[in-house]
Amino acid sequence: MKRLTLLALLATCLATGPVLAADPPATKPAASARKAPLPSKPSLAENGRFHAVHKNEDLNCSDCHSNEDIDPLFLRAAESQGSKGPVNREGCMDCHRSPKKPAWYVGVKK
Amino acid sequence: MTKLVRLIDQKRCMGCRACISACATENHFTPDAPWNVMIEYEVGTYPKVKKIYNTMNCMHCENPSCKAACDSVGAKAISKNAFGVVLIDYDKCIGCGYCAAVCPYGVPQLNTELTPLFPGKGKHGAETIDYADRHPTHRKKAKVAEKCTFCAHKLDQAVADGKVDRIGKDQAYTPSCDLVCPTQARMFGDLDDPNSDISKRIKATGAKQLKPKFGNAPQVYYVLEEGAKS
Numbered sequence: 513m514k515r516l517t518l519l520a521l522l523a524t525c526l527a528t529g530p531v532l533a534a535d536p537p538a539t540k541p542a543a544s545a546r547k548a549p550l551p552s553k554p555s556l557a558e559n560g561r562f563h564a565v566h567k568n569e570d571l572n573c574s575d576c577h578s579n580e581d582i583d584p585l586f587l588r589a590a591e592s593q594g595s596k597g598p599v600n601r602e603g604c605m606d607c608h609r610s611p612k613k614p615a616w617y618v619g620v621k622k
Numbered sequence: 623m624t625k626l627v628r629l630i631d632q633k634r635c636m637g638c639r640a641c642i643s644a645c646a647t648e649n650h651f652t653p654d655a656p657w658n659v660m661i662e663y664e665v666g667t668y669p670k671v672k673k674i675y676n677t678m679n680c681m682h683c684e685n686p687s688c689k690a691a692c693d694s695v696g697a698k699a700i701s702k703n704a705f706g707v708v709l710i711d712y713d714k715c716i717g718c719g720y721c722a723a724v725c726p727y728g729v730p731q732l733n734t735e736l737t738p739l740f741p742g743k744g745k746h747g748a749e750t751i752d753y754a755d756r757h758p759t760h761r762k763k764a765k766v767a768e769k770c771t772f773c774a775h776k777l778d779q780a781v782a783d784g785k786v787d788r789i790g791k792d793q794a795y796t797p798s799c800d801l802v803c804p805t806q807a808r809m810f811g812d813l814d815d816p817n818s819d820i821s822k823r824i825k826a827t828g829a830k831q832l833k834p835k836f837g838n839a840p841q842v843y844y845v846l847e848e849g850a851k852s
Contacts, residue, residue, distance in 0.1 A: 554695040556719035
């Protein structure tokens, strides 16, 4: 009887061991929480599609709108020269060179 | 084929802004959406410093980013005609601003509000023509994108008059900004004609396109002042 009890205990340990040892089941990836739904209408507004697309690519505001290396040859209407805001398009090309992305910079070769 | 291009000589430009004034009057651009601007910056180290004057309008790229963006959102308001001129159809523009966002030169601008050229001082230039009689590029609307058209109304007139060969030579068929430059820093004409003045001058001066790394192949060439950015 004692042997039978030990065998039963061993079987129980073998059966439940992997389950207990495993990490708690992962929750559903937080992608849906992190990635904002994209507005359908194209818009440059801060909460519009353009900015939503780029936020979903994990870009921060300062990634594009930093005050460094302002390109003097980039026009900004209604802004005095040297003001913050101009986006250096060279950074855009890091992604948009890929043929799978929208080809804003058509004809650019790697 | 006729490929219209502009040449701007920074070594001659003195920053007087006559070209900007002429464009404003001819095309009635508003402060929100200038078609032609003057950018100034300094180069060098004291005491050897120099000021660069760089007048910029639409580059009328052979591969226009603005058109690619506009087509991608389905508006298809931007086209490129047989002369290589990139034009915006105000009736099709949905005012999304994507063209302004993607242009490496920052050219297209949203015209947020229609304002008189000289508020409180009557009508001037293009404003004096009845709206229905204006060229399509002068039938302005608020909340649409605008930019330089190479004075498309003059080019269309040249076609209508059968005088395409006079573009860049006759006052009636040449963009206003290129007419008024007191230092002859600007030139306009057909690059496909190897015997045209502009072809010869581009070749002689080694004029360059700005930001060639973007691959847009602009149709505006610059004779760069020493130290100027390209």
